[in-house]
Amino acid sequence: MAYAIAAFFAFLFAGTAFAYLVGGAAVVAFVAAGYQDYIAIFPQRIFSQLNVFVFMAMPLFILTGEIMNRAGVMSAMIDFAMALVGRLKGGLGHVNIMTSLFFSGISGSAVADSAAVSNSLIPAMRERGYSPYYAGAITAASSMIGPIIPPSIIMIVYGGLTSTSVAALFVAGILPGLLLAVLLFGLNGWMARRNNHPGGSGVEVPPLLASFKRAAPALSIPLIILGSIAFGVATPTEGAAIAVVAATIVGCLTGGMSLKVFYQAMEATARMTGSIFIIICSIAVLSFLAGLLGWPQLLAGWIEDIGLTGPYYLLLLVAVLLVSGMFMDTPVALTLLVPLLVPTAFMQGINPVHLGIMICFNLCIGLITPPLGKCLIVVAGVANINYWRLAMATLPFLGVQVVTLLFISFVPEISLILPRFFGFKVD
Numbered sequence: 001m002a003y004a005i006a007a008f009f010a011f012l013f014a015g016t017a018f019a020y021l022v023g024g025a026a027v028v029a030f031v032a033a034g035y036q037d038y039i040a041i042f043p044q045r046i047f048s049q050l051n052v053f054v055f056m057a058m059p060l061f062i063l064t065g066e067i068m069n070r071a072g073v074m075s076a077m078i079d080f081a082m083a084l085v086g087r088l089k090g091g092l093g094h095v096n097i098m099t100s101l102f103f104s105g106i107s108g109s110a111v112a113d114s115a116a117v118s119n120s121l122i123p124a125m126r127e128r129g130y131s132p133y134y135a136g137a138i139t140a141a142s143s144m145i146g147p148i149i150p151p152s153i154i155m156i157v158y159g160g161l162t163s164t165s166v167a168a169l170f171v172a173g174i175l176p177g178l179l180l181a182v183l184l185f186g187l188n189g190w191m192a193r194r195n196n197h198p199g200g201s202g203v204e205v206p207p208l209l210a211s212f213k214r215a216a217p218a219l220s221i222p223l224i225i226l227g228s229i230a231f232g233v234a235t236p237t238e239g240a241a242i243a244v245v246a247a248t249i250v251g252c253l254t255g256g257m258s259l260k261v262f263y264q265a266m267e268a269t270a271r272m273t274g275s276i277f278i279i280i281c282s283i284a285v286l287s288f289l290a291g292l293l294g295w296p297q298l299l300a301g302w303i304e305d306i307g308l309t310g311p312y313y314l315l316l317l318v319a320v321l322l323v324s325g326m327f328m329d330t331p332v333a334l335t336l337l338v339p340l341l342v343p344t345a346f347m348q349g350i351n352p353v354h355l356g357i358m359i360c361f362n363l364c365i366g367l368i369t370p371p372l373g374k375c376l377i378v379v380a381g382v383a384n385i386n387y388w389r390l391a392m393a394t395l396p397f398l399g400v401q402v403v404t405l406l407f408i409s410f411v412p413e414i415s416l417i418l419p420r421f422f423g424f425k426v427d
Contacts, residue, residue, distance in 0.1 A: 019275075022336075023282035029289055038292070042285055049284035050277060052160040053237060059273040060240030061151045064221070064247045066265035068106045069116050071251030073218040077102045078120055080215035083208040090192025091199035092125045093138050097184050100142035102215075104149040104177065105222025106247070110367050114143035114375040118382035128198045133393035134191075136383050140368045140375040140390070141397030142184055147330075147364050149177035151225055151240065154330055154360045157276070161338050164352040166236040167229045168424040169360075172353050172415040174226075176361060176408050183400045191396070217250040230422045276331050283335040290340060309348055314409050317341060318362060322402075325366020329374065333363050353419060353426045354412040361408055365401050368394050 030039055081098035088094050096117060103113050117139050125135035147154050150170035159166035192199060225243050228234040234242060251257030308316055320341070324333045338359070345355050367375040370391040380387040408414055419426045 019278040019282040021282075022279075023285055026282065026285040026289055029286075033289070033293065035289070035292060038288070041288075045288050046281045046284050049280060049287075054156055054166045054235075055160050055277075057151075057166065057237040057240040058153055058156045058276065059269055060237070060244050061153060061156070062109070062272050063265055063269040064151075064240070064243040065106055065109055065112050066268050067244070067247040067251055067257070067262065068103075068218060068221070069112060070261045070265050071247075071254060071256035073215075073250065073254055073256065074099070074103070074116050074120050076211070076214040076254065077218055079206045079211040080219075083206045083211040086205035087199070087203050088189070088192075089199045090188050090197040091203055092121065092128055092130065093134075093188040093192060093197065093199075094185060096121050096125070096135075096138050097142040097145075097181060097188065100139075100145050101149065101177075101181050102219060102222075104146040105151075105225070106218070106243075109153055110143045110146040110364060110375055111378055113146040114140055114378045115382060117143065118379050122379070122383045130197060131393070132383060132385050133389050134195075134197075136379045136385055136390045137393035137397055138184075138188060140373070140379045140394055141401065142181075143375050144364050144367060144401065145177050145181055145184075148173045148180065148357075148361055149222075150174065150229075151236075151243070152360065153276075154334055154363070155356060156236070157280070157331060157334050158338060158356045158360060161335065162342055162352060162356070164356055165424060168353050168419045168426055169356050170226070170236065171230050171419045171422055171424065172357050172426075173360075174418055175414050176357055176404070179407070179414065180401065180404050183404055184397065187396060187400050214254075217253050221246050221250065232423075279329075279331050280335050283332075283339075286336070287339045311410065313345065313348060314350070314358070317345065317359070318405065318409055321359060321362040322365060322369075325363045326369045327372055328366070329372075330363045330366065333366070334359070351412060351416065351426060353424075354415045357415040358405070358409045361405055365398070365405065368398060368401075 027039065030036055078095065078099050081095045081102065082091075085091060085094040085098055099117055099121065100113050103116060118136070122132065122135045122139055126132050146152075150173050152170065152173060155169040155173065156166055158164065159169055191197070221243055224246050225239050228239045228242060229236055248257060248262070251261065321333070321337065324337060328336070342355065342359075346352065367373055370376065370388070373391065376387060376391055376394065379385075380390050383390075416426050
């Protein structure tokens with residue numbers, strides 16, 4: 001295995017893309033372990049990993065978010081959020097969080113959310129007297145609602161890897177996402193009073209009814225997705241296809257849709273989907289080797305020997321995933337760690353749906369955690385502000401998210417009450 005580790009770091013320092021880095025190191029590891037005859041099985045192994053029906057929903061949900069983002073519906077959602085909470089102290093901070101909450105039901109991606117909101121709201125907050133770093137911090141932090149409120153790209157990946165119902169995961173993500181939004185509202189309100197942020201009863205806001213009419217077509221898409229899936233009318237993949245059609249219609253109604261916009265959305269979807277799938281392919285090869293060498297069983301035995309069961313194992317998962325999220329892209333960490341860590345959790349009786357929400361929430365925190373927080377990078381780039389000062393400004397929001405994570409981890413009912421209500425078998 002020394003050869004495999006040496007190959008990994010050689011590829012790493014050569015600047016090789018992560019998917020090829022893992023795949024190349026895995027091939028070397030197979031040869032070093034004496035399993036070179038198994039290399040002929042790689043195509044079959046990779047295809048079996050990707051041949052999961054629910055994975056078809058991923059590009060469709062990505063396309064939905066791309067269409068809505070490029071069709072210019074963001075301004076309508078911002079106006080509606082402004083009409084609802086704009087007159088509160090720190091109103092634009094509340095608007096930022098609420099806009100992310102609305103957009104999360106469409107995009108399923110924190111990075112897409114942070115990019116869209118950064119373009120629209122950070123300049124407005126700076127003009128009203130907010131610190132650019134506070135504006136950037138609340139934008140990055142609230143964008144994390146995106147992968148928790150359904151639809152969620154990473155929940156689809158987790159469901160495909162563990163054969164867990166994606167529909168149940170989508171429904172289970174609603175309350176944790178809303179809980180995070182409520183706590184962020186509370187923190188923003190407290191900081192607004194402490195730092196005397198702009199806002200109050202004298203602020204001019206758009207008319208509520210008119211802004212609702214403009215935003216209603218876009219806001220209907222999350223209801224279409226959730227309603228069709230939660231009530232069993234459609235599978236997540238069918239719901240994703242319905243969402244694409246609905247997003248296209250909404251884009252046409254708002255006047256922002258064109259053949260050029262649709263082509264750009266398709267192109268961006270192909271790039272993002274390809275990048276996720278190639279990572280899954282490379283990790284599939286490494287997971288094959290892990291299975292041959294019995295790594296999950298060795299890990300399970302080691303954990304049992306030292307007494308890390310039940311809540312102690314959950315704490316270990318929280319710690320490992322938080323650290324991993326700081327250095328790995330979310331799909332990478334998910335596909336790499338789930339086959340290794342999740343079987344032990346299942347053997348200990350931890351609910352797969354509850355575990356999925358906890359893992360997805362946990363890894364998403366890495367999106368706003370240095371040194372490689374992708375949402376921090378996007379916000380810093382769009383707003384043209386210093387990355388490390390932005391990371392420091394995000395710390396209070398990071399604290400709230402970790403507290404929320406602990407609630408979700410150790411109070412399973414937060415995740416499971418809605419799936420039970422809608423008749424999903426989660427026990």
